[in-house]
Amino acid sequence: MVAGALSAGLNWPYWKPIQTGNPPDTHIARTWGLSVIEAAYSFEFPSAPLIAAQKEATAISWSLLLSQWETLPKPLIVEGAGGLFVPITPKHFFIDFFQALQSPIVLVVRPYLGAMNHTWLSLRAIAEYKLDFLGVVLCGTTGDPSEAYFRETFAPILLGEIPFYAGGLPEARLLYQKHLAPGIEPALANPPAPLTLQTLQTT
Numbered sequence: 001m002v003a004g005a006l007s008a009g010l011n012w013p014y015w016k017p018i019q020t021g022n023p024p025d026t027h028i029a030r031t032w033g034l035s036v037i038e039a040a041y042s043f044e045f046p047s048a049p050l051i052a053a054q055k056e057a058t059a060i061s062w063s064l065l066l067s068q069w070e071t072l073p074k075p076l077i078v079e080g081a082g083g084l085f086v087p088i089t090p091k092h093f094f095i096d097f098f099q100a101l102q103s104p105i106v107l108v109v110r111p112y113l114g115a116m117n118h119t120w121l122s123l124r125a126i127a128e129y130k131l132d133f134l135g136v137v138l139c140g141t142t143g144d145p146s147e148a149y150f151r152e153t154f155a156p157i158l159l160g161e162i163p164f165y166a167g168g169l170p171e172a173r174l175l176y177q178k179h180l181a182p183g184i185e186p187a188l189a190n191p192p193a194p195l196t197l198q199t200l201q202t203t
Contacts, residue, residue: 001139001162001169001175002106002108002137002139002162002180003016003077003078003079003108004028004029004032004034004172004175005162005172005173005175005176005179005180006077006106006176006180006184007029007034007035007076007077007172008032008033008034008171008172008173008175008176009172009173009175009176009177009180009181009184010075010077010176010184010188011035012035012075012076012077013034013035013036013037013072013073013076013077014026014029014034014035014036014037014076014077014079015036015037015039015072015076015077015078015079016029016039016078016079016081017039017040017041017065017068017069017078017097018039018040018041018042018043018049018060018065018081018088019039019041019042019043019081020042020043020044020045020046020047020048020049020052020081021043021044021045021046022044022046024039024042025079026038026039026042032171032172033172034172037072037076040064040065040068041053041060043055043056044056048081048082048086048087049081049086049087049088050087050088050089050090051087059089060088060089062088062089062091062092065088065097066100069100069101078098078101078103080094080097080098081094082094083118083122084098084122084125084126085125095125095126095129095131098131099129099131102132103132104131104132104133104134104192105126105131105132105133105134106134106135106136106137106159106184107119107122107123107126107133107135107136107137108136108137108139109136109137109138109139109150110138110139110140111138111140111141111144111146111147111150112140115150116146116149116150119136119150119154123136123195123197123200124197126194126195127194127195127196127197130194131194131195132192132193132194133157133192133193133194133195134159134184134187134188134192135157135158135159135183135187136150136154136157136158136159137158137159137160137161137162137180137183138150138151138158138160138161138162139161139162140162140163140164141161141162141163141164142163142164153200154200156199156200157195157199157200158183159180159183159184159187160179160180160181160182160183160184161179162175162179162180163179
């Protein structure tokens, strides 16, 4: 959802290099009218890419992924799958992929049970890997009292918040304009830089 809204609002192509599950996200992206770059790999089994590839008796080539990246038009929106430490190959996670791309990161957080832990671990990993970082987007908020923690604690790096839409999502460009543009556009106007955890409230 967030990647699609960013693609529509910024008018940048959308690329999900590895897809798992059905329907594929590129199909959904096309229904939104996005400019879609074909995935390098697509698997029907809904799992981590490494497991989905193994189930289909194949393997993901790390060098092929990076070679495709080199040929693509820039800028573009690159969407991961499941989290920074989801395995792509036996030796590589998505965080390694983003480090190889040298592209700034937007961390999407759905504030469900356990998300505080997951968010802090992801931010610490981004800082340790010294990845260029734009900020955090909250997605699917419902008014739960725990969401206040995310808004307050991550306020210095919070780019926007997309609430849960019970009646169906608005058009992707509207999502961007209403919920993301006020935070994303100022962030993009400045040179990207690695995350500094000291800027966050930790007590």
